[in-house]
Amino acid sequence: MDFELLAELLFPHIDKTPAEMEAIYPPRTLPEGAKVTRFAPSPTGFVHFGGMYQVMIDERLAHQSGGVLYLRIEDTDAKREVPGAAQSLIRTLAHYGVHFDEGAAIGEDGGIVGKGIYGPYKQSERAVIYQTYAKQLVREGKAYPVFSTPEELEKTLAADKKTENKTKDWEANAEEAKKEMLANRNFTIEQVKAELEAGHPFVLRVLADGDGEKKVHFTDLIKGNLELPENEEDFVLLKSDGIPTYHFAHAVDDHLMGTTHVIRGEEWLPSLPKHIQLFRYLGFRLPKYLHTAQVLRMDEEGNKKKLSKRDMGAKMEDYDAMGYPPESVIEYLMTLLNSNYEEWHAVNPTLPYTEFPFSVKKMSTSGCLFDFDKLNDVSKNVISLMPVEKVCADLTAWADAFDPDFAACLKADPAVTQAIFSIGRGGKKPRKDFANWKEAKNFVQFFFDPYYAIEEPVTEFSADEIKAVLEDYLASYDPEDDANGWFEKVKAVAEKNGYCTNMKEYKANPDGWKGSIGDVSTFIRVALTGRKNSPDLYTVIGILGAERACARIRAYENNL
RNA sequence: GGCCGGUUAGUCAAACGGUUAAGACGUCGCCCUCUCACGGCGAAGAUAGGAGUUCGAUUCUCCUACUGGUCACCA
Numbered sequence: 162m163d164f165e166l167l168a169e170l171l172f173p174h175i176d177k178t179p180a181e182m183e184a185i186y187p188p189r190t191l192p193e194g195a196k197v198t199r200f201a202p203s204p205t206g207f208v209h210f211g212g213m214y215q216v217m218i219d220e221r222l223a224h225q226s227g228g229v230l231y232l233r234i235e236d237t238d239a240k241r242e243v244p245g246a247a248q249s250l251i252r253t254l255a256h257y258g259v260h261f262d263e264g265a266a267i268g269e270d271g272g273i274v275g276k277g278i279y280g281p282y283k284q285s286e287r288a289v290i291y292q293t294y295a296k297q298l299v300r301e302g303k304a305y306p307v308f309s310t311p312e313e314l315e316k317t318l319a320a321d322k323k324t325e326n327k328t329k330d331w332e333a334n335a336e337e338a339k340k341e342m343l344a345n346r347n348f349t350i351e352q353v354k355a356e357l358e359a360g361h362p363f364v365l366r367v368l369a370d371g372d373g374e375k376k377v378h379f380t381d382l383i384k385g386n387l388e389l390p391e392n393e394e395d396f397v398l399l400k401s402d403g404i405p406t407y408h409f410a411h412a413v414d415d416h417l418m419g420t421t422h423v424i425r426g427e428e429w430l431p432s433l434p435k436h437i438q439l440f441r442y443l444g445f446r447l448p449k450y451l452h453t454a455q456v457l458r459m460d461e462e463g464n465k466k467k468l469s470k471r472d473m474g475a476k477m478e479d480y481d482a483m484g485y486p487p488e489s490v491i492e493y494l495m496t497l498l499n500s501n502y503e504e505w506h507a508v509n510p511t512l513p514y515t516e517f518p519f520s521v522k523k524m525s526t527s528g529c530l531f532d533f534d535k536l537n538d539v540s541k542n543v544i545s546l547m548p549v550e551k552v553c554a555d556l557t558a559w560a561d562a563f564d565p566d567f568a569a570c571l572k573a574d575p576a577v578t579q580a581i582f583s584i585g586r587g588g589k590k591p592r593k594d595f596a597n598w599k600e601a602k603n604f605v606q607f608f609f610d611p612y613y614a615i616e617e618p619v620t621e622f623s624a625d626e627i628k629a630v631l632e633d634y635l636a637s638y639d640p641e642d643d644a645n646g647w648f649e650k651v652k653a654v655a656e657k658n659g660y661c662t663n664m665k666e667y668k669a670n671p672d673g674w675k676g677s678i679g680d681v682s683t684f685i686r687v688a689l690t691g692r693k694n695s696p697d698l699y700t701v702i703g704i705l706g707a708e709r710a711c712a713r714i715r716a717y718e719n720n721l
Numbered sequence: 722g723g724c725c726g727g728u729u730a731g732u733c734a735a736a737c738g739g740u741u742a743a744g745a746c747g748u749c750g751c752c753c754u755c756u757c758a759c760g761g762c763g764a765a766g767a768u769a770g771g772a773g774u775u776c777g778a779u780u781c782u783c784c785u786a787c788u789g790g791u792c793a794c795c796a
């Protein structure tokens with residue numbers, strides 16, 4: 162077989178050699194130890210939590226080492242591409258504080274542009290580059306074409322492999338595939354000429370030289386030493402449209418772009434022998450690999466399942482809608498990434514996560530379950546430590562996007578809003594009332610008249626009993642009183658109406674009184690806030706204003 | 722089904738082959754207390770099962786079970 166001729170027949174339009182390509186994309190000049198990582202999503206619509214998990218590793222490894230983090234759009238599957246997905250992906254990542262040094266970016270006209278000298282950073286625009294290397298592989302007899310008629314092609318592309326697999330007779334299928342593969346390897350130059358002249362499309366397949374009985378040894382930075390069967394499958398390099406499959410694009414791009422560390426999900430592990438073979442065929446140095454464990458969820462039966470896009474919390478956009486500050490999500494992510502992060506953060510509560518000595522060695526090899534309880538706890542801490550100005554600003558921004566009515570309330574009187582969120586903020590033991598802005602709204606909405614309603618009525622006491630107390634309270638209330646003075650008067654009201662003012666005494670003998678000071682406070686609290694739990698009442702009144710507070714109590718009494 | 726991972730409390734997880742097997746979240750109890758939140762104290766709760774190596778195994782080896790992934794002209 163004249164491979165030189167074959168290469169020319171298959172790729173007549175390719176006039177560059179790999180060597181010339183290498184000259185265009187020279188090796189990076191970076192300090193010793195600097196890592197080059199990349200995030201390489203396919204633009205199918207949103208950022209997955211698992212993707213976020215991976216990009217955080219990319220980001221930490223690159224920036225902690227003084228290296229480069231770049232973004233490459235893997236849009237080799239036109240069928241799955243969603244318009245605008247790349248843009249929203251970049252925005253989402255930026256929202257979470259992930260910024261790329263290089264690669265795909267949003268241009269002035271809103272389109273995707275390439276930033277850096279190793280572009281294009283969209284795989285769909287790199288066809289000539291891939292084909293240059295493909296031509297070389299053909300020249301060396303390491304790749305060959307397989308033709309199909311347009312009808313066959315249509316059928317192949319339409320087949321739903323996923324459902325097909327479910328009913329597969331594995332053994333028979335493997336045998337058949339092997340037979341077909343061997344048959345495909347046999348062809349003549351004349352046949353190729355004829356197919357080309359007939360206008361039939363072809364895929365380019367690698368000529369696998371592996372032996373499935375033998376193992377290839379390999380070290381993954383997360384999983385450790387691995388042994389995988391050598392690749393013996395003539396997998397597809399270029400699809401019939403001349404665009405590469407993931408495997409080929411991975412080898413060419415990560416080589417040319419100088420990636421030193423490839424971070425990707427463990428679902429890629431089974432195809433690693435393919436990649437090892439390809440890098441060897443192409444004469445490329447293999448990058449270091451980190452195959453990350455999956456983030457899982459709990460299914461109805463209590464089994465762990467892969468977090469799928471339907472699950473709450475799978476999309477990063479979900480967290481925005483729920484109102485989790487990005488800082489909280491990142492914080493939670495860091496605890497999943499490195500289990501000693503929490504400990505470090507407890508010692509260094511004011512340092513940003515970028516100061517944390519992130520270590521690959523500390524990463525778990527097994528998949529972890531996504532835990533909302535933990536996220537909430539982390540987030541409550543994060544929010545409790547935020548300055549009040551930031552709380553107000555972020556909450557308002559969230560409300561603007563997801564709850565305009567509430568946003569209007571927040572903006573009506575910024576001083577009031579700030580006063581509300583100053584309650585219990587600052588100091589050594591700040592309140593931790595809400596984990597996200599949605600909960601924050603729920604927590605404070607009673608302050609705003611449009612949301613004020615009696616949500617938790619008092620049922621343990623009669624209307625007359627409640628009224629008697631509230632009447633006395635209103636009669637003795639003086640806006641000039643300080644906190645202590647105010648509470649002394651509440652106590653006096655309690656005593657006058659037969660309620661115990663000392664909780665210890667009351668608990669020791671609950672039948673000795675009509676109720677306790679706690680009950681009296683509850684009457685006032687429900688009247689003012691509509692619920693049985695709230696921050697300190699004196700503070701609440703201070704924010705509501707004496708007039709409005711009294712008005713609420715009178716209205717409450719009238720409706721009893 | 723073949724191949725490849727994984728398995729320490731409900732969850733996330735520490736433990737040179739030697740510990741009463743950390744810690745965090747959650748749960749429960751007590752304290753503080755006008756409610757809530759905070760905070761303090763405390764409780765329950767784990768090495769999947771079985772062999773082997775070893776003076777000694779969560780840790781090393783093998784088998785079993787369970788679980789996840791993968792087997793496309795998708796990534």
